[in-house]
Amino acid sequence: xxxxxxxxxxxxxxxxxxxxxxxxxxxxxxxxxxxxxxxxxxxxxxxxxxxxxxxxxxxxxxxxxxxxxxxxxxxxxxxxxxxxxxxxxxxxxxxxxxxxxxxxxxxxxxxxxxxxxxxxxxxxxxxxxxxxxxxxxxxxxxxxxxxxxxxxxxxxxxxxxxxxxxxxxxxxxxxxxxxxxxxxxxxxxxxxxxxxxxxxxxxxxxxxxxxxxxxxxxxxxxxxxx
Amino acid sequence: xxxxxxxxxxxxxxxxxxxxxxxxxxxxxxxxxxxxxxxxxxxxxxxxxxxxxxxxxxxxxxxxxxxxxxxxxxxxxxxxxxxxxxxxxxxxxxxxxxxxxxxxxxxxxxxxxxxxxxxxxxxxxxxxxxxxxxxxxxxxxxxxxxxxxxxxxxxxxxxxxxxxxxxxxxxxxxxxxxxxxxxxxxxxxxxxxxxxxxxxxxxxxxxxxxxxxxxxxx
Numbered sequence: 001x002x003x004x005x006x007x008x009x010x011x012x013x014x015x016x017x018x019x020x021x022x023x024x025x026x027x028x029x030x031x032x033x034x035x036x037x038x039x040x041x042x043x044x045x046x047x048x049x050x051x052x053x054x055x056x057x058x059x060x061x062x063x064x065x066x067x068x069x070x071x072x073x074x075x076x077x078x079x080x081x082x083x084x085x086x087x088x089x090x091x092x093x094x095x096x097x098x099x100x101x102x103x104x105x106x107x108x109x110x111x112x113x114x115x116x117x118x119x120x121x122x123x124x125x126x127x128x129x130x131x132x133x134x135x136x137x138x139x140x141x142x143x144x145x146x147x148x149x150x151x152x153x154x155x156x157x158x159x160x161x162x163x164x165x166x167x168x169x170x171x172x173x174x175x176x177x178x179x180x181x182x183x184x185x186x187x188x189x190x191x192x193x194x195x196x197x198x199x200x201x202x203x204x205x206x207x208x209x210x211x212x213x214x215x216x217x218x219x220x221x222x223x224x225x226x
Numbered sequence: 227x228x229x230x231x232x233x234x235x236x237x238x239x240x241x242x243x244x245x246x247x248x249x250x251x252x253x254x255x256x257x258x259x260x261x262x263x264x265x266x267x268x269x270x271x272x273x274x275x276x277x278x279x280x281x282x283x284x285x286x287x288x289x290x291x292x293x294x295x296x297x298x299x300x301x302x303x304x305x306x307x308x309x310x311x312x313x314x315x316x317x318x319x320x321x322x323x324x325x326x327x328x329x330x331x332x333x334x335x336x337x338x339x340x341x342x343x344x345x346x347x348x349x350x351x352x353x354x355x356x357x358x359x360x361x362x363x364x365x366x367x368x369x370x371x372x373x374x375x376x377x378x379x380x381x382x383x384x385x386x387x388x389x390x391x392x393x394x395x396x397x398x399x400x401x402x403x404x405x406x407x408x409x410x411x412x413x414x415x416x417x418x419x420x421x422x423x424x425x426x427x428x429x430x431x432x433x434x435x436x437x438x439x440x441x442x443x444x
Contacts, residue, residue: 001329009326017314020353080354080362081308085369088277088310089327090300 003098006091010099015106017076024072025110032065032115040122054125055185059141059178061115062108066145067170069107070153071163073100078157087224097154097220101213104146112138128188133198137184137205144177144208151216155223180204228291229254230377230408231276236285238271238432245271246432249285253377258399258409260423262416267429269412270306273379276410277304289377300328303375305383309366313355317346317365320354321372328373340368359386367395378402378409384418396422 001009018025039057043049049057077083077100086096116138120127128134149170156165180201187196216223231253238246246268253259261269274280275287278294289298311320318337325333341350344364354362363386370378378399384392399422403409413419419426428435 001327006327009323013312013315013319013323016319017312020314076312076314079313080311081306082310082312084279084306084308085310085324086327087279088299088302088304089324090296090329091327092296 001091003092003095006089006095007098007102010086010096011102011106014073014076014099014103018103018107024068025107028065028068028107028111029114031068032061032111033118035061035064036115036119036122043123049123049125051186051189052182054123054189055182057123058116058119058125058185059181061119062112062142063145063178065111065115066104066108066142066149067167069104069111069146070149070166072107073103073150074153074157074162083157083224093221093224094217096224097150097217100154101147101150104150105143108142108146109139112142125189128185129191130188134185134188137181137188140205140209141177141181141184144205144212145174147209147212147216148174148177151212151220154216154220157224176204177208180208229288230257230290231410232288232291233272233275233282234286234288236272236275236282236287238268238275238280239283244432246275246282249432249434251427251434253408253410255376255406255408256403256424258403258411258422258424260419260426261410261412261429262419262426263429268432269429270381272429273304273306273381273410273412276377277302277306277379279304300373301376302379303370303373303377304379305366305370306379306381309362310369311354311362311366314353316351316353317341317357317361318350320365321368324369325372330373336372340372344368360388360391363387364391371398376407378407378411380409381412382414383411384413384415392418 039061083096087093119125149166152169152173153162153166156162156169159165183201184198184205187193187198229252231251233249233251236246236249237244249272261272263269271280275282276289278289278299287294290301292298315323318341321337321340322333325336330336341347344367346361346364349357349361354365357365363383367383383395387395396418399409399411403424411419411422
């Protein structure tokens with residue numbers, strides 16, 4: 001079986017499980033929506049947040065909502081040793097990592113489909129000036145963030161403190177990624193600035209997505225084997 | 227004759243505490259080996275190493291004459307304490323999932339056949355989390371045997387099964403041995419181990435201390 005067929009088989013199983021329960025999806029969406037509404041109350045009558053504030057709070061909402069997905073998938077895999085079942089199968093073990101990334105990615109994208117339009121509407125931020133660049137930043141940024149989060153969750157999976165350790169390890173490692181995301185999305189909410197060098201931040205974003213997608217795939221077998 | 231499993235000086239330690247020490251072991255085609263020993267003597271760790279789920283700290287492992295890898299894993303059916311099941315999948319979906327993962331040509335047919343063999347056809351579309359322990363154990367057994375492995379690694383396979391189901395599983399184990407498969411069986415049911423095994427091996431403090439006489443010709 002090819003690695004991508006195995007990835008698809010495992011990810012399809014994750015989607016089937018999530019589609020059946022929907023509890024965690026609804027929880028993540030509700031959590032994101034509540035954060036947006038609370039932010040709306042904080043801003044009050046002052047509709048139309050400055051671009052830098054808007055992009056920062058947008059990623060704050062998305063990151064908090066996404067964090068629920070990492071431990072969610074890990075817990076389902078641990079219920080009766082399902083994760084070990086995949087490791088015992090005749091597939092490259094990096095497929096297990098890529099399948100988890102794909103499962104988490106689909107989950108987080110589905111959450112973002114609801115929370116981002118809600119954020120733009122409730123906080124009166126308005127639609128991005130450069131919609132294509134905004135969507136690309138969200139797609140690529142989510143890949144980078146989810147790959148990193150999935151990898152760290154696998155690293156701390158055996159610990160009883162995994163629900164705390166994963167976000168604690170994730171935050172410092174993801175600082176350059178968040179700087180890139182906030183800068184790029186802030187630029188999308190502002191009029192064009194000739195002094196803003198977006199290419200630097202695009203390189204950081206692409207670098208994160210590439211490194212944390214490929215490197216854990218190579219290291220996964222060593223990390224999960226005891 | 228190439229052994230199905232060959233361990234040469236295998237050792238395993240966690241955090242400077244040894245679990246296995248200098249284990250030499252050979253399993254030939256048609257052999258059913260009963261692996262006995264008290265709790266915590268390293269039986270399950272040995273099984274995990276044979277399944278390619280854990281790497282030894284020292285020594286070498288050969289499965290079907292090769293180093294452990296995806297190719298050898300395709301010929302192993304493993305049942306550990308966990309059944310490798312998902313509570314939010316149905317029994318049929320579970321077998322379909324593993325059938326696809328093991329590259330079975332007609333996973334739906336294989337799933338139906340095994341659901342019938344383990345008498346879960348009527349419950350095939352129920353979620354696994356609603357199953358009793360015995361039903362889960364039967365499903366886990368079907369999951370392990372679905373891809374027609376040549377090596378069965380079974381850790382307490384009779385747990386949760388009633389007498390009739392235990393006897394049926396014992397019959398399958400004998401049939402697998404007669405068909406030239408290798409079986410390593412861990413069970414606290416010493417009577418069952420004695421009746422099924424062609425050879426009995428005892429683990430004591432991470433070492434293979436005692437090799438019983440052959441019960442019957444493989």
